[in-house]
Amino acid sequence: MIEGAAWRRWVFYNIPLILFVFVLLFPFYWMIITTFRPDGELYRPWNAANYMPFWTNNPTLEHIKYLFEETNFARWMLNTMFIAVSSTIISLFCGVLAGYALARLNFPWAGALGTMIFITYLVPQTLLFIPLAEIIRNFELGDTPWSLILTYPTFLIPFCTWLMMGYFKAIPKELEECARIDGASRWKAMVYIIIPCALPGILSAGIIAFTLSWNEFIYALVFLSSPDEKTVPVGVTSELIRGDVFFWGPLMAGALLGSIPVAIVYSFFVEHYVSGLTGSVKG
Amino acid sequence: MAVTAVPGVEVRRPIPRLRRLEDERWLALALLMPTAVLLGLFIAYPFVEGVLLSLSSARVGDPGHFVGLKNFAKIWDDSIFRTAVWNTFWYTGVTTVFKLALGLWLAMLLNRHFKGKALVRAFILLPFIIPTVLSTFAWKWMFDPTFSVINWSLFHLGIITQRINWLGDPDLAMTSIIIVNIWRGVPFFAISLLAGLQTISPELNEAAAIDGARPWARFWHITWPLLLPVTMVVMLFSVIQTFADFQLVYVMTGGGPANATQLFATYAYQLGIGTGLLSEGAAISLAMFPFLFIIVVAQLLYIRRVEVR
Numbered sequence: 001m002i003e004g005a006a007w008r009r010w011v012f013y014n015i016p017l018i019l020f021v022f023v024l025l026f027p028f029y030w031m032i033i034t035t036f037r038p039d040g041e042l043y044r045p046w047n048a049a050n051y052m053p054f055w056t057n058n059p060t061l062e063h064i065k066y067l068f069e070e071t072n073f074a075r076w077m078l079n080t081m082f083i084a085v086s087s088t089i090i091s092l093f094c095g096v097l098a099g100y101a102l103a104r105l106n107f108p109w110a111g112a113l114g115t116m117i118f119i120t121y122l123v124p125q126t127l128l129f130i131p132l133a134e135i136i137r138n139f140e141l142g143d144t145p146w147s148l149i150l151t152y153p154t155f156l157i158p159f160c161t162w163l164m165m166g167y168f169k170a171i172p173k174e175l176e177e178c179a180r181i182d183g184a185s186r187w188k189a190m191v192y193i194i195i196p197c198a199l200p201g202i203l204s205a206g207i208i209a210f211t212l213s214w215n216e217f218i219y220a221l222v223f224l225s226s227p228d229e230k231t232v233p234v235g236v237t238s239e240l241i242r243g244d245v246f247f248w249g250p251l252m253a254g255a256l257l258g259s260i261p262v263a264i265v266y267s268f269f270v271e272h273y274v275s276g277l278t279g280s281v282k283g
Numbered sequence: 284m285a286v287t288a289v290p291g292v293e294v295r296r297p298i299p300r301l302r303r304l305e306d307e308r309w310l311a312l313a314l315l316m317p318t319a320v321l322l323g324l325f326i327a328y329p330f331v332e333g334v335l336l337s338l339s340s341a342r343v344g345d346p347g348h349f350v351g352l353k354n355f356a357k358i359w360d361d362s363i364f365r366t367a368v369w370n371t372f373w374y375t376g377v378t379t380v381f382k383l384a385l386g387l388w389l390a391m392l393l394n395r396h397f398k399g400k401a402l403v404r405a406f407i408l409l410p411f412i413i414p415t416v417l418s419t420f421a422w423k424w425m426f427d428p429t430f431s432v433i434n435w436s437l438f439h440l441g442i443i444t445q446r447i448n449w450l451g452d453p454d455l456a457m458t459s460i461i462i463v464n465i466w467r468g469v470p471f472f473a474i475s476l477l478a479g480l481q482t483i484s485p486e487l488n489e490a491a492a493i494d495g496a497r498p499w500a501r502f503w504h505i506t507w508p509l510l511l512p513v514t515m516v517v518m519l520f521s522v523i524q525t526f527a528d529f530q531l532v533y534v535m536t537g538g539g540p541a542n543a544t545q546l547f548a549t550y551a552y553q554l555g556i557g558t559g560l561l562s563e564g565a566a567i568s569l570a571m572f573p574f575l576f577i578i579v580v581a582q583l584l585y586i587r588r589v590e591v592r
Contacts, residue, residue, distance in 0.1 A: 017392045017403070020385075024407050024470065027421040030432065034424060043430060053432050094317040101314035105307045113315065120326055122519075122579055124527030126548035127572060130555040130565045131333035132325065154325045157318050187304050215414040217530040218548070222556055233416035237534065248424055255417035266412050270405045273412070277471070278478035 031259075034252035035063055042249055063249035064257070072227055073254060076235035081261065083145050083231060084213040087152035091209050094153065095160025096202060100190055102161065103168035104176075114165070121158035125218050133222050147223040148231070152213045159212070160205040163280050167201030168194065204276030207269050214262050232258035337566035343559035354566040364567065367545040370457070374546060375525045378464045382521060383514070385465065386472025393473065394480045404474070411470040419534040422463045426450050426535075450536055453543030460535050460544055464525060472517055479513030480506070511589050519582045523575060547571045 034042065036059040067073045101107075102114045132151060133142075141147040171194060179189040195202075220231045227239060236254040240247045266273055304310045337354055341347035358364040393404060410418060425432050426449035437443045449459045483506060491501050529548035532538060538545040538553060545553075547567060555564015 013392055013395070013397075016388070020389050020392070020469075021403060021407060024410055024466065027418055027425065027466070028409060028413070030425055031418075031421045034421075053435050090321075094321060097314040098318040101311040105311040105314075107308045107311040110311070117318070117322075119579075120322055122523055122575070123326060124523060124548075124571075124575070126527045126529045126551070127568055127575070128326065128329040128333055130551065130561055130568055131329040131336050133556075134336065134561070135325075135329055135332060150321070151325050153321050157321060161318065185305060186307075186310055211412050215416075217414075217416050217533075218552070221533075222552075233414050233530075236420070237416060246424075248427075248430075251420055252424065255420050258417050259413045262412055262414065263409070266408075267405070270401075270408075274404070274408070274474060274478075278475055 031252050031256050034248060035256050036060060037249070038062065039249055063253040066247075066250045067253050067257070071239050071250070071254075072230070072235065073232075073257070075228055076230050076232045077258070077261070079145060079229060080214060080231040080233075080258075083148045083152070084210050086145075086149045087156060087213045088206055088209040090149065091153045091156035091160050092202060092206050094157045095205060096164050096195065096198070098157070098161045099164025100168055100194065103165040104173075104190075104194070117158050117161050120154070121162055123155075125155060125216070129218050129222055132219070136223050142223060143225050143229055145229065148213075148216070148220055151219055151223075152216060155216075156209045156212060159280065160209060163205045163208075163276060164198065164201055166279050167198045171197045200272065200275075201279075203269065204272040204279065207265055207273050208276045208280075210265060211262050211273075333565050333569055336562055337569050339562050341562045343561060347562060350562075354563050355570070358563065358566055358570065363542050363545060363550065364570075366542055367547055367550040367567075368570075370544060371526060371546045374457070374461060374464070374528070374544075375522060377461050378468065378525055379518065379522055381461075381465045382468040382472050383518065385469045386517075387476055387510075387514075389469060389473035390476035390480055393477050404477075408470045408474055410467050411474075415467060415530050416534055418467070419463060419531050422459075422466075423450070423535055426459055451540060453540055456536050456540055456544050460532055463531055463535060464528065467531070468521055468525070471521065475517045476510065476513060479510045483509050512586060515582060515586045515589060519579070519586070522578055522582070526575060526578070527571060 033054065033056065037056045038058050038060045039062075041056055041058065098117070102110060102117070136142050136147045136151070141150065175197065176189050176194055179193045180186070184192070215233070216231075217233050220234045221237070224230050224234060227235070230238065232254070236251060236258060240251045240254060304313060338349060338351060339347040340350045340353075389407070393400065424430075428446070428448055428451055431446070431449065433449070434443065434446050437447070448455065450456050487505050487509075488501050491505055496504070527548055528546060529552065532544055532546055532549050533552070536544045538549040542550075547570065551564045551567040554560045554567060
């Protein structure tokens with residue numbers, strides 16, 4: 001990189017970067033500060049005197065307490081966790097097998113099938129939610145976690161398959177051939193040689209699938225109805241707003257706590273997440 | 284290495300079912316089966332069901348009967364639907380331009396060595412990974428008519444004297460959801476484009492600099508063309524997701540005020556689930572399909588052309 005004097009570096013790089021980081025992270029700061037701010041301070045008009053919006057001297061846990069005592073928040077967290085983990089496992093299982101088949105095996109229609117999976121990758125959830133709700137009702141899955149565990153793979157499998165194809169293609173064919181010469185069946189060569197080599201890819205796909213299912217909203221909104229079955233995004237939306245009244249303290253506390261599992265998973269596997277994200281874009 | 288069979292002991296043969304998996308075609312069939320079943324049941328079948336539904340007069344609790352293209356004729360004459368179509372295009376177009384420009388800028392800021400780079404990169408992705416509904420609530424709170432921190436800041440910086448009614452005014456409501464969408468999308472663009480930038484050899488830029496190319500010329504003639512394939516794929520994903528967006532608008536404005544921020548998906552939800560007019564809702568959702576199809580085909584063709592070049 002060709003760079004000039006120090007002031008130029010500040011004007012052209014550091015200051016813009018600081019502004020970017022500030023704007024991108026400010027809403028999260030706002031979430032945190034609102035969570036711990038007592039109601040008395042929260043509902044002060046923006047032009048009130050002595051109003052100090054960016055800090056509070058009277059931090060409180062009342063909003064978090066409200067969340068756990070007055071709503072089913074803990075239940076929503078468990079529901080979301082169960083749904084996200086289950087649908088991630090199903091999608092990884094299907095995606096790894098399908099990715100292997102499409103990347104490694106010669107069979108008729110391989111190209112066409114690959115294209116079809118890529119196209120389903122591009123189908124947004126909002127295209128099919130109404131007929132899908134009917135189908136879920138006909139299968140008598142409505143208002144159960146299975147309605148989501150079975151439908152989330154429709155957007156997770158294509159993604160996992162596509163990502164895994166890239167990883168499988170990068171593993172040298174000779175590795176598998178060696179195993180085959182030593183007498184391993186195709187199935188065993190795949191399970192014991194190729195899939196272990198693709199573990200970093202599986203981890204990336206799993207983490208992204210987990211965050212995507214945690215994030216999903218419209219299916220959960222339409223398929224679930226009883227307060228006990230809801231996921232965090234839907235529960236927060238429907239139970240913390242009564243008519244026109246927004247319970248902003250508990251709402252922000254819910255948003256903060258509801259983000260934490262995703263943030264923890266992400267913080268442990270940032271590199272895997274990023275490589276999966278960029279890998280999916282390279283295609 | 285020769286296998287010597289011990290006399291008298293039958294060499295154990297794999298059972299026929301497993302032997303069949305030695306054939307690539309059978310193995311492929313077995314491996315693709317779970318995917319095919321799930322995608323068939325929950326994508327292909329709903330799609331067919333959706334088409335049938337949109338051609339019927341079904342409502343909640345009433346299966347209805349075949350009515351041909353009546354639903355589509357009806358939404359075509361529906362002024363709210365037309366607003367929603369226009370809004371969707373405007374929303375998608377404006378956000379994509381900004382996400383690309385800002386994302387590219389951020390990617391270039393990150394594409395050099397500085398202290399704490401890994402940390403900054405990890406933090407700026409947060410808007411993209413935190414569940415959209417939850418982060419959108421933070422924005423809704425920041426845009427609150429009476430307690431807006433944005434208004435407070437602008438007021439104390441001396442930029443405004445009156446409050447700005449972010450979500451109450453039709454034009455400002457659209458601007459607000461556009462801002463939030465850009466905020467959420469920029470990290471994805473930046474990180475993906477950064478990966479693309481890192482594959483471009485710095486020697487190319489240095490050689491051009493030695494030959495006297497100005498920074499702008501270097502960007503336009505070297506970086507941009509080499510980055511184009513990645514850019515197009517990122518745009519493809521982003522455009523589809525934005526075009527079909529639902530949760531952000533649902534939380535921020537619910538399509539209001541006076542349908543000023545209604546999109547395809549929010550209007551389909553409002554009619555199909557809110558009012559119970561299943562057939563019309565399905566028709567509105569499906570009306571997205573031709574647009575999405577054209578966008579995907581056009582971008583895929585363009586990507587192929589760019590990659591061949």
